Amino acid sequence: MSAIEINALSASPDTLRMLSEILIETVAHGGSVSFMHPLQPKAADAFWDNALTAAGRDQRIILGAWDGDVLAGTVTLLLDCPPNQPHRAEIAKMMTRRSHRGRGIATALMRTAEQLAVERRRTLLVLDTATDGGAAGLYEKLGFTLAGEIPDYAFKPHGGLSGALFYWKRIGTRP
Numbered sequence: 001m002s003a004i005e006i007n008a009l010s011a012s013p014d015t016l017r018m019l020s021e022i023l024i025e026t027v028a029h030g031g032s033v034s035f036m037h038p039l040q041p042k043a044a045d046a047f048w049d050n051a052l053t054a055a056g057r058d059q060r061i062i063l064g065a066w067d068g069d070v071l072a073g074t075v076t077l078l079l080d081c082p083p084n085q086p087h088r089a090e091i092a093k094m095m096t097r098r099s100h101r102g103r104g105i106a107t108a109l110m111r112t113a114e115q116l117a118v119e120r121r122r123t124l125l126v127l128d129t130a131t132d133g134g135a136a137g138l139y140e141k142l143g144f145t146l147a148g149e150i151p152d153y154a155f156k157p158h159g160g161l162s163g164a165l166f167y168w169k170r171i172g173t174r175p
């Protein structure tokens, strides 16, 4: 595999198309990322269009991991927290293309997201992942602490409920 390059994504038709492809593929294979299968391209495009607009307003950072001109993975750092939580950020939409899994791309994306959060003076990162088929192991390897589980939190893409595991990690310097 060639070297993976990570950068912050901004709106363009190609980027939108590749983000939608990765989201549709992830959902089709059972990834719990807020959508049900089959995810229609129009719905995926609408989601990323809104997300990229929010990124343009600095309310979130959408990172892309590039294998040449192929978008191999993505993660979103949500920065738009309520006024009483300016020190917090949230991780969302962590996905690696199936063709590129198991090569450290998610780990690299998470480390970059954490570094960007620290640069923005955030000191607390939170995320959640499905109990059934989620990525708890990945987050635990990255030093996240399990706060607890909420049962029957969301439907899996192909139906049937799964609980959700909520994680947190202190980063940077505490306020």
Ligand SMILES: CC(C)(COP(=O)(O)OP(=O)(O)OC[C@H]1O[C@@H](n2cnc3c(N)ncnc32)[C@H](O)[C@@H]1OP(=O)(O)O)[C@@H](O)C(=O)NCCC(=O)NCCS
Residues within 6 Å of the ligand: 026, 031, 032, 033, 073, 093, 094, 095, 096, 097, 100, 101, 102, 103, 104, 105, 106, 107, 108, 128, 129, 130, 133, 134, 135, 136, 137, 138, 139, 141
């Ligand atoms: C979870 C996901 C992003 C991991 O991507 P990846 O690029 O293959 O991850 P990495 O190669 O960086 O793996 C890092 C480590 O986490 C572990 N890991 C990865 N996915 C895991 C999972 N689903 N459960 C448990 N551990 C996992 C790997 O075994 C690896 O450990 P190692 O370094 O000891 O080998 C990918 O499997 C994916 O897109 N899944 C579908 C979407 C999803 O569930 N996203 C999470 C939503 S919260």
